[in-house]
Amino acid sequence: MAPRPFAHDGIAFGCDYNPEQWTPDVWDEDIALMQEAGVDLVAVNIFGWSHIEPRAGEYDFRALDDVIGRLHAAGIRVNLGTGTSSPPAWLTCAHPEILPVAEDGTRRYPGGRQAWCPSSTAFRAAALRLVEAVAGRYGDHPAVALWHVSNELGCHNALCHCGASAAAFQTWLRAKYESIDALNRAWGTAFWSQTYTEWEQIGTPRATLSTRNPGQLLDFHRFSSDELLSYYRAEADVIRRLSDVPITTNFMVTAHIENLDYWSWAADMDIVANDHYLDHRLDDPNAELAFAADLSRGLGGGAPWILMEHSTGAVNWQPLNKPKAAGEILRNSLTHVARGADGVCFFQWRASVQGSEKFHSAMLPHAGTDSAVWREVVELGGIVERLGEVAGSRVEADVALVFSWESWWATQNESRPSRALGYLDQVHAAYAALHAEGLTVDIVAPGSELSAYKLVVVPGLHLVRAAEAAVVTDWIAAGGTALVTFYTGTVDEDDRVWTGGYTGPFREALGIRIEEFAPIAPDACLRLSDGATARLWSERSRVMTAQVEASFVDGPSAGHPAVTRNAWGNGAAWYLATLPSAADYRALVARIAGEAGVRPAATVRGGDGAVVEIVRRRGADAAYLFVVNHGSAPLVIDATGTELITGTTVEGHADVPGGAVRIIREEAAA
Structure with missing residues (x-):
């Protein structure tokens, strides 16, 4: 479609607006x-269900009509919510089976938001009736520029363990595996006498006295993402029958929200939308x-x-x-x-x-x-x-970073080498080093086409299919430069360990054989032979064809390789067996990027050492150089054109004060 x-x-410059919280004079x-303020796009009816359907089947659109009409008269376009994110009290009282069940088996109650099970047929029926009413009323309203399905789907209720969810999970598993024997092989149920003989024996992975089956946990994440996507599609199908306006929902591409595999969702969006909030629990x-x-x-x-x-x-x-x-x-x-x-x-x-x-x-x-x-x-x-x-206009990037929600789920397994290290720790550390160097990065799914890039970074891709790994290794052989980091290539799509030495299908290209993981305590520090320091992880390995660039000086892997480089075909495969300090990681990335011929979008001079973001967007008629100075000291950027914020002409260089942003339309070819 x-x-x-x-x-x-x-x-667009806009906001969420909740007029139901205020009186009409406001x-x-x-x-x-x-x-x-220049606001020209306003999201309304995000949590409007109880206001427009105060009782089952009784709709009152007068207030919403009024608000949309006032916004339209003011020249402000509407991002119209379907209102289905949180059910009203009358619905959960009439159908308490709608309420989700946590992994400990306890039912969660109204009073917050998203108090509904994604597999509930009663909830879906009531929600789609509301969508039909809303889309039927406003489907061709001239103010409506965008449809907003539900809100932050899966933020709280992605993983439900009620009976309806268990039945839906069984149906999903039947479709995926076709036979119970295939499921048993995929989940390794020979372990701990977990073998199933009937589909009805399989439940959701509720809390157990011990650790749970990793394959079951992984598939439950996949199922839960698919189940909410099915729900999104159901709402979108109703809207498409009644309106020609584009449809989306707000993703949560942010730290700590892991339950939906947005690679599988993105094609269903008419435009990708995201919610993002600075997370001060993070280092950067x-x-x-x-x-x-x-x-x-x-x-x-x-x-x-x-x-x-x-x-x-x-x-x-x-x-x-x-x-x-x-x-x-x-x-x-x-x-x-x-x-x-x-x-x-x-x-x-x-x-x-x-x-x-x-x-x-x-x-x-x-x-x-x-x-x-x-x-x-x-x-x-x-x-x-x-x-x-x-x-x-579109962003230009020479670097790709491979990111996988499936790998995130598998890495966070209950039984793993170190609970002190998570998937995002690896991803964020690698990205932060690239970011600090001023390099623009495209984030890509495993198996994506890589021919447009000079450098590919594969941080902690714990779960990988053979075909996905081959895309990277073939690209290296064709002349590319890649950096692969530890815990990559450990298991396949069934969470089954790749044997013969960790890094599995990357092993030959990397030219190193990992024999044993040796994580260290969170407060410990490792020294490397090149003077760098590192933490959290080390490995005992031996090189096959790779060249050792740095070794562990101390710790449980003393004397073993920490950084290696292997010539593979016409390209180079680097491997990093630990987590360096931020400064040392940046220095390593700078060295590898230089070898790959990757440079920042422009040259910067001055500043106070703080990160400077330099990104170029290119349109059909012009390119736009964005410079964001996160430091307090001024800096100078090499550029020529017109600065759009101040309207000044830039000839050869532009001054960027501390804390400022400059956007330069480059009139000469860049």
Whole structure:
């Protein structure tokens, strides 16, 4: 099915709006202030179910009609939610079987959000009736620019263990394996007397007294992602019958949200949309922001995407909810635009005064318009308006990083060499080194075509199919340069260990045979022979054809290779057997990137050593160089053209003050 293009004049600037939390006299004030801020896309009816269907089958659209009409009259387009994210009280009281069951077997109750089981037929029937009513009423409304299915699907309820989920899981397994013998082989049920003889014997992987079957856990993640995708498709099918407007839902490409394999979802989106919030529990939140933006772009095959939600300041769900520093709203927002976003939206418009999110920041804060946040929002809106010509252009990248949700699930298994290390630790560390070097990265799925890239990074790809590994090793043989990191190639798609030495199907290309993992305590430090330091992991191995670039000096793998390089065909395969310090990882990446002929999009001089983001988007008629200075000291970027934020002419170089962003339309070929 061909996607329906999302058409917008320039870069969208918008927000979530919850008018049901306010009286109509506030709506007029809100819309006037939206116009002042430059808001031109507003998401409504995200949590509207109980307001538009207060009782079963009884619909009241008067308030929503009014709000949409007022927004339309003000020239503001609508991103219309289907309203199905959280069921109303009348539905869960009438059908308590809708409520999800956690892995410990306890049922979870209303009072929060997403209190529904993805496999519940009663929930789906009620939700689709609502979608039919909403799409039937607004399907051809001139204000509606985009349909927003549900909200953050699977954020809380992706993994349900109720009876309906167990039955649906059995159906999914039958379709995948066809025979019970094939399932037993895939799950290795000969272990611990787990062999099944009938499909009905199989349940969801609820909590057990011991560790659970890894194959069952892995397939349950796959099933759960597919089950929610089936639900999304059901809503989208209703909308498509009643409206020609494009359809999407907001992904959660961000740290710690792992339950949906968005590679399998992306083709169903008319445009990819993502929610992202800075996570201050991470060592490098800005690098993770850039990674999430690059992954959102990757999900769309490089096409522009929409940032559906981010924040003007603190969120409300971290242990310590930090406000943003001066200028950080601008830097965060334009980093997403630099990395392919054609829309920048916030949660939410007006800060709530009640409910669980009353301390979540907003475009219009509790302090009102006489506040620093409001002034930065208005400034950002004016800048976004001036960037309209950037819309539709695409990001240029010479580096690909292979990312896999399946590998994330398998790596986080209950029985693994070290619980101190997770999949994202590897991914984020590799990406942060590339990010610190100013290199632009495309995030790609295992098995993706690699011919457009000079360097490919494969961090911790624990689960890999033989054909997916062959894409990388064949690309290396054809002349590419790759960096593969530890714990890659450990198991196949059934979570079965590749024997003969770890790294499995990558082994020959890497020219090294890993015989034994030797993780170390989180507080321990390893020294390498080249002067670098590392942590968390080491390996006992021997080289076959590879050249040792650095060895472990101490620790359980002292004397064994830590960094190797192997000539493979016309290319080079590097292997990293540990997790270096951030500075040492950056130095290694700089060396490998230099060998591969990869350079930042432009040359930077000065600054204070802080990370500088340099990304180029290229359109049909011009290229746009984005420079985000995260430091406090000024720097100089080599460029020629017109700077779009200040409107100044750039001849040979541009000054970028500390904490500032510059976007240069390059009029000469770059």
